[in-house]
Amino acid sequence: MAKPRKRRLLSKLKPRKQSKFERKMGKAPGTITYMGKREDSESVVNIMEYNQDELNTSNPSDINSIVAHRDPPLTSWVDIIGLADENFIELVGKRFGLNSLVMEDIVDTTQRPKIDEYDDYLFGVFKMLYIDEETSEIVYEHVALVLLENCVLVFQELEDDVFSGVRNRVKNQSGRIRTRGADYLFFALLDAIVDNYFVVLEYLNHRIETLDELVYQNPTQEIVQDIQDLKKQVLKVRRWISPVRELVGRLIDSENPLITKDTKVFLRDILDHSLEINESLQIYREMSMSLMEMYMSNMSNKMNEVMKVLTIMASIFIPLTFIAGIYGMNFDHMPELHWEHGYLMVWIIMIVLFIGMMVYFKRKNWL
Amino acid sequence: MAKPRKRRLLSKLKPRKQSKFERKMGKAPGTITYMGKREDSESVVNIMEYNQDELNTSNPSDINSIVAHRDPPLTSWVDIIGLADENFIELVGKRFGLNSLVMEDIVDTTQRPKIDEYDDYLFGVFKMLYIDEETSEIVYEHVALVLLENCVLVFQELEDDVFSGVRNRVKNQSGRIRTRGADYLFFALLDAIVDNYFVVLEYLNHRIETLDELVYQNPTQEIVQDIQDLKKQVLKVRRWISPVRELVGRLIDSENPLITKDTKVFLRDILDHSLEINESLQIYREMSMSLMEMYMSNMSNKMNEVMKVLTIMASIFIPLTFIAGIYGMNFDHMPELHWEHGYLMVWIIMIVLFIGMMVYFKRKNWL
């Protein structure tokens, strides 16, 4: 039974293109395969090295010069922008002694958020979420952070402004960032990512409120699509954001010497924020379900109204038309037709019937 | 497909104002930024210092005089009302040696409930919930408590009466409050906050019961909006109240020397209350879903009734009208028209039909 039916739909399935996943299959784990969409972007390297007194910035084009820059007493922030050049990434990875699995994840833009601890470094993948100002849609950016002893490596696809606040604090010596080590920088970057999530939450909240009004004023099928689209957005955002809570929690509990106890106090703050974000997403989820319920009840309300109008019109005029039909018959012997006041009486009967119906519907609260 | 549709709604999104979150972004963690709405309120300080025999109250206007007041053998209750003056809060924080993250949370009125333990103090954020007597709505107030060795700091936006019971007990030497230390005061304040949650629960319960009656008597679309509004209220209240359970539980399990074993017995009581509150909220949630179900079933019931009236009227009179129509035709040769009792016979047929239909509908239980 089910089989022939299913076939019909399956024939409607558009042919799928060979996906990136399929291209990657069969390759050895640890093979560096860029999975993003910006395939011809070049990699750019920005380096900031600082301690409390000093600050050097550079844009080395030679990969080996990155190495030369590394100087223990300074904290280095190495920013690699553009992940499509797999060879370059591999060179960077080798220079800093990264595992091949780590390098695979750095360029795998579909990788879910994670934090892995290795012997002498800590590797994290996160998603930056933006609202695209033009299209008002949520944009996902892949970012990978590596915390080494005196150095933080940042791998990202685009040079964007989520980290610009941190960059300014380093440059302007504002806050405590210049007085602390690489682990604080790692925290500060993570904090910048998480802080931006709140903007996305506000956007979702704004959309829910807008839909909440529209669903009363003008519940169209379009609204349903928007509600469902909103639900999907919440699901997707949750997918990228919700693992952060557990990851940061694990980081706080870990014994890793790369994270100092002072920085853990700050990580607790991020943990707190990610708890709040998860709660908000849960609430948005329930509110989008409420929107759907409201839509459905509104719909059935409207249907009721339509049916009442039909029922009232039909119930009133069908009997009256019947009466008129009676005296439209052509029988030879219909005494009423010849009564002097026959016509008047019919009118009276019909008006009485009409008023009776109106009273009945009034009592039923249908009018 | 989905894209062009989505665009249309997005264009309906009202322009969002730049939010407080966006203003805060890019700033260093630990930056003190007031997030509430009472931006021009001034900070007032009330101090009570007491032990079993002595009680001093003061309203120092100078921040340094607060310091002078601190005297170990007395328990101090320092009440700071009004959080908009960020400089003042920073001064207070510095005086008592609070971490900058703590100070950030004190003025962040959007902060979710939390308890953080630091080396020599304990920091908690809670929400006080009121019913606004005028508008009958739930009002949320941010409150931050700091437990130091002989001192409890209270940061709140408004001077309100949740703590007045505690204040009176201190003044009147009633209960055991004067004989115990700062940790008991901390507990007593927390207890006052949690006790007030029950009033909010009663208000919610009262609304549910009111809706429960209305949904039977007069199920309008307005009711749906009220039910959904109630659901949102329950969600929000749950958000602010439910973390308390876990926080207090953690406090009881903690080894912190600031909390004595005697006070933990009392904290268990709060834990118990917060368990009860969470259960109630869960039940309210399920009951608001029941309300919606009842509304929907009531709606479909009404629809059924409307349709029955229509069907009965139409089913009875449409065939009768048809018969009348037959004998309204103008054919030259229609023998029935000339029968002596033709008219009477038609009436008889119609009445029989009418009665037949009535019996049929009666049997179907539609009348």
Place this chain on the structure above:
Amino acid sequence: MAKPRKRRLLSKLKPRKQSKFERKMGKAPGTITYMGKREDSESVVNIMEYNQDELNTSNPSDINSIVAHRDPPLTSWVDIIGLADENFIELVGKRFGLNSLVMEDIVDTTQRPKIDEYDDYLFGVFKMLYIDEETSEIVYEHVALVLLENCVLVFQELEDDVFSGVRNRVKNQSGRIRTRGADYLFFALLDAIVDNYFVVLEYLNHRIETLDELVYQNPTQEIVQDIQDLKKQVLKVRRWISPVRELVGRLIDSENPLITKDTKVFLRDILDHSLEINESLQIYREMSMSLMEMYMSNMSNKMNEVMKVLTIMASIFIPLTFIAGIYGMNFDHMPELHWEHGYLMVWIIMIVLFIGMMVYFKRKNWL
């Protein structure tokens, strides 16, 4: 938008009376405030003291005489009936060295089930559930048990028969109760409470089965209310019963010397019963949801039937009436009217149409 709508309902909220909770607010924790409804009942004390050979019963009216009765080698069962007399309860509490929080919970009839361990006693609050024979409704009774070294204190509002089985076993020396200590008595009382829950479950089961039949036979709006009422009952019962599982589990795991290893074997039996009760409640919950689903499907079924009757009647007679209408027109030149068999032909056309429609609806399975 939402605001003006909400106001309207809020104005319908009946004024709330000042609740017991509000009266209790601001009082110190540990204040003994009776929260039940039987405010003018007096407290009565029944004492049974027994060991394997001996049995003494007494009804001391003087609180101090209770003390005199306490004699280590005997196990005492002190039954205090009526909780409204707060002073008396306080006296009892002081005599047995109970914490003020315990005494507060003893008279707080809204307290959820709990077991608290103190240094030399164990305190438990439970709910006894009955079916009121007259109204067939579920009645909740508050009961507090205190297990001391050789004594069990029972605080209850009414003298009722849940414990009468235990009382008889003590009197008749049946079972092992007379050979065991106070902890076995404590268990036996708890067992009597839990056994009674099964009667309530049977009542709920009986109601579900009754509704299950009614929902098919005669699905009225009244049924919906009953289903929803049932759901509320299940929620309430679950609230009072479900904590028992965890409480007893904790008791079994506890190291408390008041509970002997022998008695723990019996407590495991209660644990087992409470697991079973929780499972049953879960099933009842799902079954009441099924009832609602069945109601809704039945409703939409009925609607379908109503619509089919309407559609069939209208689809058959509206075209026929149209044909009759055609030949009721008064044009000067209508040749059919003058045909000899015109009238007959119209009848034939109409009958063919009628049969055609019937066949069509038959094929569609609408008849």
Place this chain on the structure above:
Amino acid sequence: MAKPRKRRLLSKLKPRKQSKFERKMGKAPGTITYMGKREDSESVVNIMEYNQDELNTSNPSDINSIVAHRDPPLTSWVDIIGLADENFIELVGKRFGLNSLVMEDIVDTTQRPKIDEYDDYLFGVFKMLYIDEETSEIVYEHVALVLLENCVLVFQELEDDVFSGVRNRVKNQSGRIRTRGADYLFFALLDAIVDNYFVVLEYLNHRIETLDELVYQNPTQEIVQDIQDLKKQVLKVRRWISPVRELVGRLIDSENPLITKDTKVFLRDILDHSLEINESLQIYREMSMSLMEMYMSNMSNKMNEVMKVLTIMASIFIPLTFIAGIYGMNFDHMPELHWEHGYLMVWIIMIVLFIGMMVYFKRKNWL
């Protein structure tokens, strides 16, 4: 409000018979009360004693002769069939030194599955599930197993064939059963019980598939009842089967010397099966919910179809009838009536209208 409504239903509640639970109430825990339905069945005892070389079977009628048969070097399988004879069960229990709570559970056919460890024996209650070949319904049989040092006691209500496979293996010396001790026998019996659950799962699966087809072909109200009945079946089966997973898991983790390490490897296999069973039941649950959804969507689809037929018929013929009605009026001055081609023109107008409507509905995809 709610009260008077509720009363009405409650009056419809049929009087409940006094239940077995109520008869049991007030009795001491450990009282042996048979709770099953085969109240006049007699107990029969079958004994098999075996080791690798020897096999003795007997049907002792005297309870004391059971004892005589017990001989350490042999493994005994004592099968007691028929549980209604409470005295006999008590004798058996005493002979093997079973706790009174254990004996209570042996005859309590309503007992949920459990495994309790005692000092020198292990007690388990399980449910055997069958498909009754005649009625195609699921039948539940209560079975209690006791594992002693060299002996397994089996208590069951009926002699049935779930264990016949094990019996044959013992008789035919097939497999490893004869070479192993009592714990392997215990496992083999449990394995036979769990294996039989798969047959019940297949039956449920078969019913779901049958309903899945019917719900498309002929969605009647009867189907809804069957779907709901299926849901209840799944709930009940889950109730009896799902505890097995946890029980076996606990057995594997336990340190009990009665279970050898070799046998634990086999118990892991049962654990695995019970995991699989639980997953299947979860899937059946979701599939029965899907069935209901499909029914509802099918229903609303049918309603749509009915309404379309009505709307099309009414929309086409009501305007046409109106036109016919116009020219059926008897005004003295109606010029059209006297036009030579008036009648023809009216027909043309009506046919044009008819075609127009058809095109309109065609475009709307209603035809």
Place this chain on the structure above:
Amino acid sequence: MAKPRKRRLLSKLKPRKQSKFERKMGKAPGTITYMGKREDSESVVNIMEYNQDELNTSNPSDINSIVAHRDPPLTSWVDIIGLADENFIELVGKRFGLNSLVMEDIVDTTQRPKIDEYDDYLFGVFKMLYIDEETSEIVYEHVALVLLENCVLVFQELEDDVFSGVRNRVKNQSGRIRTRGADYLFFALLDAIVDNYFVVLEYLNHRIETLDELVYQNPTQEIVQDIQDLKKQVLKVRRWISPVRELVGRLIDSENPLITKDTKVFLRDILDHSLEINESLQIYREMSMSLMEMYMSNMSNKMNEVMKVLTIMASIFIPLTFIAGIYGMNFDHMPELHWEHGYLMVWIIMIVLFIGMMVYFKRKNWL
């Protein structure tokens, strides 16, 4: 009540064939019974033996020759294809010292995914999922892996290409596979299985997107069946895939010396992928529920539209037809009939009524 109804359906149940489960019942645990569908396939053995420098492949037909090939310094990959020959499987099992339960699971193609640790080997069952290119359906293949000290045994039903990538890497010495031991081979095979799951997820995603479009364009009953079919697919896939997460997690935590620390780093990567897969499946589940909701809302939207057309047509023309009916009556005394402009006036009245109705419906937004 419920009983006679249920019977009717049960009679519709097609007779079930005796299932494989029933055939297996009563047999001893550890009996090797092939449960798959390819019952007459022969077993083929492919062996690859390699270390960093050497690579031997062979297809021994004699089972004892397999043994001869085993040489410690080389890593052996023994691939057994075709599981129907139970005797052959038993021989292999005995040769490598596998437990009889393991051999039972190797040929039990219905076995759920599992990993069992034995003293000197590790046994795992997994499901390979493919998209059948022709039918576009998901195909499940059973595969069993055994990790011995220097050897991995692979048991599968068909020789297929999931492992061909691994085979090539071994042959071409690409990646690190030739430099590592049997545990890395075990991981590489598991990784190949899990990587293939992503292709299945993409297929599911593609189907959801296709349905998402269709549900707007053309919501037919067929779509409902497809949505429900999709839900079932997601359920089934989840069943086979989701245990992998827990299994791999346990493997990482285990102390088994067969898995080296280096390989555990790679297993963490699989763990990560299986987490991602589970999240995706959860999202697909929610999206298929959304699809159903959209369908239902679309359906009720369409119903509303149908009803509006009916109501508008009926409400406009029924009153007009009534008016025409009035002046079709044949009373002797109907003054209007004789007025000179009577006919015109009726037309004017009818046109005014028509316009009034149109305005009314326009205002109601029904047009």
